[in-house]
Amino acid sequence: MTGQKANKINIINNKLRYKIPNNLNQRLSNTILTKINRRGKYLILEYENNLFLLLHLGMTGYFRFSKIYNFKKHDHLYFKFDDFYIIFNDIRKFGYFKLYEHKEFVNCKHLKNMGPEPLKKEFDFNYFLKSSKRDTKIKNLLMNQNFVAGLGNIYCSEILFKASVSPQRNSKSLKKDEILNIINSTKKILKKSIKLGGTTIKNFIVSDLKIGYFKNELNVYGRDNMTCKRCKNLCHIKKIVQNGRSTFFCSNCQF
Secondary structure (H helix, E strand, O other): OOOOEOOEEEEOOOEOOOEOOOOHHHHHOOOEEEEEEEEOOEEEEEEOOOEEEEEEOOOOOEEEEEOOOOOOOOEEEEEEOOOOEEEEEOOOOOOEEEEEEHHHHOOOOOOOOOOOOOOOOOOOHHHHHHOOOOOOEHHHHHHOOOOOOOOOHHHHHHHHHHOOOOOOOEHHHOOHHHHHHHHHHHHHHHHHHHHOOOEOOOOOOOHHHOOOEHHHHOOOOOOOOOEEOOOEEEEEOEEEEEOOEEEEEOOOOOO
């Protein structure tokens, strides 16, 4: 897509989390897409006329590539290029598209207060220690996009298991080695998951309808009442709810 112009941007169904802007085709078609970036869970499409298209995939949104367009249920929009189509499909309709001019994009509410990327060097011990958001449960802290960008529910449970830290701990109670373990676990798990194509859960898919093989590596998420892989028969994985989200952990291995 980069370096090319979409001949047409066709909205099939604009009813996502936020209504798809009706002027996308008028503003962006026949305009060169210069760059695609990512910030946290957002994709950012930059155009030559200083317009920015912010995309969020929600829970089940994905793009597919096709030489011709054949409608599929839950298609919402497609970009038509000279030789191919890029189609956005979202079953649960939690994804969204927002269009910004440069001066608006700088102060975009979705990105303005976002924390550092977890794989960047800025996410380190000193940052963790100085954060003013630390007076909360560690699982909730990792889920806070203003603390660290992009971590989701599955990975937060897996990170804390690898670091041997209970999700019920207050982050202010963590010792230096525990904080370092969490940071290192975050980076290792994300890198491994990226290498394996992510995690396929329920109706989420990745490119070319392949599954994300990190699902096979999960130690706690979705394994409630199953035997812990680390301590074997000493404990079963427990499930609790924190801030309305399911959390999975081993009470024997995480403390």
